Amino acid sequence: xxxxxxxxxxIKAKRGLRAMKLQSRLKPRARLGERPLGAVPxxxxxxxxxxxxxxxxxxxxxxxxxxxxCGATETWAAQQQKWWYEVAKGHIDSFAVRCRTCRQRIxxxxxxxxxxMEAMAARPQHPNAAFFRRxxxxxxx
Ligand SMILES: [Zn+2]
Numbered sequence: 641x642x643x644x645x646x647x648x649x650x651i652k653a654k655r656g657l658r659a660m661k662l663q664s665r666l667k668p669r670a671r672l673g674e675r676p677l678g679a680v681p682x683x684x685x686x687x688x689x690x691x692x693x694x695x696x697x698x699x700x701x702x703x704x705x706x707x708x709x710c711g712a713t714e715t716w717a718a719q720q721q722k723w724w725y726e727v728a729k730g731h732i733d734s735f736a737v738r739c740r741t742c743r744q745r746i747x748x749x750x751x752x753x754x755x756x757m758e759a760m761a762a763r764p765q766h767p768n769a770a771f772f773r774r775x776x777x778x779x780x781x
Contacts, residue, residue, distance in 0.1 A: 675699050680718040686726035696732060700725075707739035714739040 642650075675681070679699040687696050700718040707714060716736040724730040738746070766772070 676701055678702065678718065680722050683726055687732065689729050690732045692732060705736055707742055708737040709742040710739060712739045
């Protein structure tokens with residue numbers, strides 16, 4: 641039979657071990673309080689838009705991810721992360737999902753759609769447009 645004091649010490653040791661394991665899983669090459677090579681320090685003042693009880697990062701490191709659309713492996717550079725979180729005010733839980741090529745493709749599609757919508761809006765109306773508008777109003781009301 642163990643004493644309460646022994647039991648408490650065991651629990652404390654176990655908790656410490658678990659915290660260390662968690663820490664090493666989150667930042668494989670960084671121990672508590674250390675900053676890995678190439679890390680960009682974070683400015684907590686610029687991160688204050690995050691309404692969270694979660695911990696804010698002390699620094700950013702390059703992170704690799706797989707593109708959601710094409711499956712390519714891309715690196716999200718620490719400097720780009722700093723810009724995203726601190727200048728563009730992205731939420732701290734947001735993360736890069738698409739590679740540069742896929743983002744450019746989507747941006748091009750959106751711009752083409754916007755141009756098309758503007759062209760449609762600028763097009764002269766049908767001579768009977770007022771008549772059809774009136775009919776729509778009557779049928780919906
Ligand atoms: Zn991609």
